[in-house]
Amino acid sequence: MIGITLSADQIRSAPPEVRRWIEHQVLSGLGLGPEAPPTPALPAQSAHLVACSVEDAAKVLAQIQSALPAVNVFFEFARPGIAMGQPPIMMFRLIDILHHTRLQNIGQVMASLEMINKALVEVRHDPSVRFCGFDNEGHCLIAPETQRAIASVWQSVIARQHGVAEGEAA
Structure with a gap:
């Protein structure tokens, strides 16, 4: 050995x-x-992923804002992921999402992702769109544009919170 x-x-x-x-x-x-x-192959499901704009991401957040676990999972995608394939797809490990969000099990992560997928369907008025997909290795897959849009929404939420805190301190 x-x-x-x-x-x-x-x-x-x-x-x-x-x-x-x-x-x-x-x-x-x-x-x-x-x-x-x-196996390194990406699933066929990834073909249905859509690239979310900042406006789409903000509207999805508005749809799920009453479900804190889904909001936490949503903002996990503001973190850098692993870019794979051509065209590129961002991969996030479900176990990392579980750990970072402090949910109790993968089932709760999956329920939150399903809620996010449904919110995007409502925002786009298109039942064929998907926010995310999955592979057989425990990864969640999103479009790189979606990751950037969520990071932008996260930055605007932080900026608003910072502005509110400064306004209260004055």
Whole structure:
């Protein structure tokens, strides 16, 4: 048996296929993942993803604002994701979303994502649009434009909050 030590920087700079293979090896070694290595193919479902504008993202947020878990999941997409494929798609690990939002299980994350998908259908008045899709490796997939739009909405929410706090302090 041979052991190899990799630094976090080496792993981060590795090609996506190598990072997925390392992730698979760690998870299967801990008994948390499937025995077979993941397949790199993107699902057919990704073809239905739409690129959300800042206006779309703001309208989706308005639709889900009464459901705090869905709002937390929505703003997880303001974080940088992993760009894959051509045309590029942003990948986010569902387990990371679960961890960052402090929800109790993946089912709650999925319910929040379904709520976000339904909100986009209402905003666009088109039942065929999808905010996000999924692959068979536990990733949520969105369009890069959608990630940028959500980051922009997040920045405007923070700016508004900052302005309110400054107004109260005066």
